[in-house]
Amino acid sequence: MDSKDPSEDGKEVIWSSDVEKNKVGLMRVFVEREDPTSKEVDDLMLRRFLRARDLDIGKASSLFLKFLKWRRAAVPNGFISEADIHNQLAEEKLFVQGFDKKGRRIGVFFGAKHNYYNRDIDELKRYIVYLLDKLCASMPNGQEKFVTIADLEGWGYSNCDVRACIAALDIMQNYYPERLGKLFMIHVPYIFWTAWKIVYPFIDKNTKKKIVFVENKILKATLLQDIDESQLPEIYGGKLPLxxxxDSTD
Known part of the structure; x- marks a missing residue:
């Protein structure tokens, strides 16, 4: 049976079991001893790292402490400035709008707008952190995950960027664990599968379960299973503009 507790920031934590609750408590004792700044994070964050490592306290603690070290180096000011990612933003490839039926924020990515030849990998990594922070900050209370629609219509060799995909996976899986709720892959061209075979081994088992490849002929029907028409992007037959x-608000 689920149990409830208020977290330090006032948000209610719904535990899936007493075992999970107790393990978060033990994890907190360990990580706070190793890095006192751990006291600043709430139980929800620790629980995400714990769940990402199948409730293994040792593995979860190691991953979390690695995250704290990475965050201080990658985001020293606490946020990514738009001035530091202006080339990536200029491609206009990522949009945020609406919520699915579970209250998860929806992001829409257009793969054909990503230009492999012009990108700087360090700026791209900052861009990934920027967008993940934006998605997480815009979640309603009680929700920890987001949903992404990856639209690959028109995707070709100039957009194929295996290094960027692996970098995005590394950041999301190691530093934003248990944030992705579902990833819809739509309008997938045949040539994409060559790149997919290279990237696939870098996807962890939890992430693999959340990836859904959607056939064009049932695109709208599939999306409507998770997203109300009022929250679905107009370009997919819904009513919300991208x-x-x-420009999205938190």
Whole structure:
């Protein structure tokens, strides 16, 4: 039976079991001893790292402490400035709008707008952190996950960027665990599968379960299973216009 507790920031934590609750408590004792800044995070964050490592306290603690070290180096100011990712934003490839039926924020990515030849990998990594922070900050209370629609219509060799995909996976899986709720892959061209075979081994088992490849002929029907028409982007037969990530509100 689920149990409830208020977290330090006032948000209610719904535990899936007493075992999970107790393990988060033990994990907190360990990570706070190793890195006192751990006291600043709530139980929800620790639980995400714990769940990402199948409730293994040792593995979860190691991953979390690695995250704290990475965060201080990658985001020293606490946020990514739009001035530091202006080339990535100029491609207008990521939009945020609406919520699915579970209250998860929806992001829409257009793969054909990503230009492999012009990208700087360090700026791209900052861009990934920027968009993940934006998605997480815009979640309603009680929700920890987001949903992404990856639209690959028109995707070709100039958009194929295996290194960027692996970098995005590394950041999301190691530093934003248990944030992805579902990833819809739509309008997938045949040539994409060559790149997919290279990237696939870098996807962890939890992430693999959340990836759904959607056939064009049942696109709208599939999306409507998870997203009400009022929250679905107009380009997929819904009623909401797309909003660029930088214009989305938290």
């Amino acid at each position: 909003v660029p990530i930088e």
